[in-house]
Amino acid sequence: MTTAAVPAVHATGLHKSFGKVRAVRGLDLTVQQGEVVAFLGPNGAGKTTTIDMILGLSSPDRGEVSIFGHTPRGAIARGQVAAVMQTGGLLRDITVRETVQLTAAMFDSSRPVEEVLTRAGILDIADRKVEKCSGGQQQRLRFAMALVSDPGLLILDEPTTGMDVAGRRDFWAAIRADASRGRTVIFATHYLEEADAYADRIVLVRQGSIVADGTAAQVKNLASGRTVRASLPAAEQGLLAGLPPTDRVEYDAGRVTIRTSDSDSVVRFLLNSTGAHDLEVVANNLEEAFVALTADEPITADEVNTADEPNTQATQRAFEGDRA
Amino acid sequence: MTQVPAIQDRKPSAGGVNTTFLWIEIKRMLRNRRTIMFTVFMPAIFFFIFGLSNKDKLLPNGHSYGQYILISLTVYAAMTAATGAGSQVAVERAQGWSRQLRLTPLLPGAYIAVKAAAALTLSFVAVIAQFIIGAAAGVTMDAQTWLVAGLTAWVGSLVFAALGLFVGYLMPSQNVMQILGPALAILAMLGGLFMPIEIMGDTFGQIAKFTPAYGIGQLARSPITGEFDVMWIVNVVVWLALFVGGAAMAFRRDTQRV
Numbered sequence: 354m355t356t357a358a359v360p361a362v363h364a365t366g367l368h369k370s371f372g373k374v375r376a377v378r379g380l381d382l383t384v385q386q387g388e389v390v391a392f393l394g395p396n397g398a399g400k401t402t403t404i405d406m407i408l409g410l411s412s413p414d415r416g417e418v419s420i421f422g423h424t425p426r427g428a429i430a431r432g433q434v435a436a437v438m439q440t441g442g443l444l445r446d447i448t449v450r451e452t453v454q455l456t457a458a459m460f461d462s463s464r465p466v467e468e469v470l471t472r473a474g475i476l477d478i479a480d481r482k483v484e485k486c487s488g489g490q491q492q493r494l495r496f497a498m499a500l501v502s503d504p505g506l507l508i509l510d511e512p513t514t515g516m517d518v519a520g521r522r523d524f525w526a527a528i529r530a531d532a533s534r535g536r537t538v539i540f541a542t543h544y545l546e547e548a549d550a551y552a553d554r555i556v557l558v559r560q561g562s563i564v565a566d567g568t569a570a571q572v573k574n575l576a577s578g579r580t581v582r583a584s585l586p587a588a589e590q591g592l593l594a595g596l597p598p599t600d601r602v603e604y605d606a607g608r609v610t611i612r613t614s615d616s617d618s619v620v621r622f623l624l625n626s627t628g629a630h631d632l633e634v635v636a637n638n639l640e641e642a643f644v645a646l647t648a649d650e651p652i653t654a655d656e657v658n659t660a661d662e663p664n665t666q667a668t669q670r671a672f673e674g675d676r677a
Numbered sequence: 678m679t680q681v682p683a684i685q686d687r688k689p690s691a692g693g694v695n696t697t698f699l700w701i702e703i704k705r706m707l708r709n710r711r712t713i714m715f716t717v718f719m720p721a722i723f724f725f726i727f728g729l730s731n732k733d734k735l736l737p738n739g740h741s742y743g744q745y746i747l748i749s750l751t752v753y754a755a756m757t758a759a760t761g762a763g764s765q766v767a768v769e770r771a772q773g774w775s776r777q778l779r780l781t782p783l784l785p786g787a788y789i790a791v792k793a794a795a796a797l798t799l800s801f802v803a804v805i806a807q808f809i810i811g812a813a814a815g816v817t818m819d820a821q822t823w824l825v826a827g828l829t830a831w832v833g834s835l836v837f838a839a840l841g842l843f844v845g846y847l848m849p850s851q852n853v854m855q856i857l858g859p860a861l862a863i864l865a866m867l868g869g870l871f872m873p874i875e876i877m878g879d880t881f882g883q884i885a886k887f888t889p890a891y892g893i894g895q896l897a898r899s900p901i902t903g904e905f906d907v908m909w910i911v912n913v914v915v916w917l918a919l920f921v922g923g924a925a926m927a928f929r930r931d932t933q934r935v
Contacts, residue, residue: 410779430782432687441773451701458697459781461689
């Protein structure tokens with residue numbers, strides 16, 4: 354290779370508002386060819402809006418997107434990018450095979466229909482009407498349609514929403530087998546496990562901008578850190594301003610909770626400079642970290658307390674809050 | 678990591694108008710029972726109810742009732758078929774298919790062209806079905822009359838394919854034909870397809886001349902009436918322009934909104 358490969362996606366300074374809602378606020382993203390990137394964030398974080406702009410389905414208020422060095426429309430005209438959308442995009446009154454044939458007819462060259470059906474794992478239901486397919490089967494059909502043009506970049510917008518566990522596993526098995534052939538994949542999800550299990554790189558979005566970006570391990574490190582709790586007289590609350598601003602501090606009913614990446618310094622500070630006592634230091638898990646990084650509001654004392662319990666519940670609760 | 682190959686523009690030839698696309702569109706329409714009911718059975722039933730018993734009588738204007746009603750109902754069948762086919766874009770929009778198509782190199786113009794071709798295919802089926810029913814019921818016309826009337830009803834249905842597209846892009850409804858069906862019946866009545874303009878009375882007779890089914894009906898019946906008026910062609914052209922313009926506007930509005 355003589356020159357560096359063109360990035361699969363290069364987005365700079367993306368802004369998009371809908372009325373007063375600022376859905377995307379200055380988002381920069383570069384994805385190199387061959388990467389499998391998870392776009393992780395709670396509902397309403399701006400994932401779908403960003404994906405729509407990458408696909409050219411909507412245009413940014415400000416900022417620019419290029420796909421393999423082309424405009425989104427140009428990349429679509431070249432069959433370089435395809436997407437699996439969350440819902441819709443299927444005609445109910447035709448069969449699975451006809452849907453793929455029809456999609457193939459939109460391109461001047463395409464992969465053979467049988468091959469695409471096989472790779473998406475739906476050859477056995479090829480003659481089934483789309484309306485008779487389960488949610489998971491429809492999603493694999495969308496995946497098959499996306500494979501038709503053999504795109505360099507595949508974008509999946511919350512592809513497993515509404516699937517049962519088995520459907521989700523089958524779907525990811527198909528995607529994973531495909532990504533191993535070198536295709537660039539970007540998928541939006543609000544399932545942390547999916548991002549962790551299937552992505553090389555996790556991009557965390559919150560309120561329309563990126564709050565963390567790195568390998569799953571880096572994001573875990575960045576996010577995991579530790580939580581320090583201590584009893585602290587109310588009169589000494591002001592002293593907590595002496596902590597590094599990166600630490601998240603909450604005070605409730607005589608107990609202070611500090612999330613930090615450097616628990617040693619926090620403990621030293623609390624013991625040397627305040628009257629804190631009954632210290633506790635707990636390692637965060639990834640779920641908590643994700644919630645901490647993407648939550649719209651500071652974590653309440655209530656949620657912090659429940660975080661000691663098996664992790665999923667706290668996360669689940671935080672998600673419900675985000676949805677509401 | 679692979680070097681990005683120099684990928685050429687992969688727009689399909691003719692922008693995406695091809696036999697696979699057209700064939701699947703036609704199959705979809707023919708599978709749709711409601712479409713077949715509107716385009717074949719309803720006009721046929723109208724013919725049996727209104728035309729059959731009187732087919733050998735003469736109209737007040739001196740023409741054969743059977744020929745008049747057969748040609749008129751054929752125009753009605755063709756316009757219903759074409760409108761129904763065009764209006765399917767409403768269903769496709771509701772199902773997110775139009776959005777999906779925007780992720781392919783398909784040109785919007787090609788999509789419209791295929792829709793129009795599919796509409797013409799369906800209206801062709803409607804015309805043939807109506808003629809077979811009429812001939813079987815004993816309506817006789819000379820070859821030239823069959824041909825001119827059939828061609829006029831068929832080609833004229835393009836006006837209504839455009840109307841179907843227009844309404845299909847305006848309304849998100851899955852049941853757009855439930856609104857269009859009665860509207861078409863009114864237009865057919867006003868256009869003289871259910872009864873001769875001459876017996877409508879002055880006011881309605883004047884209004885009729887400005888409705889979209891009028892010109893096509895008059896032209897289709899001209900072989901049996903022996904009359905011709907250039908205003909009939911003007912009627913067809915103006916309505917075609919209005920509906921195509923409306924469809925183009927509604928289409929643009931639809932694709933800009935995300």
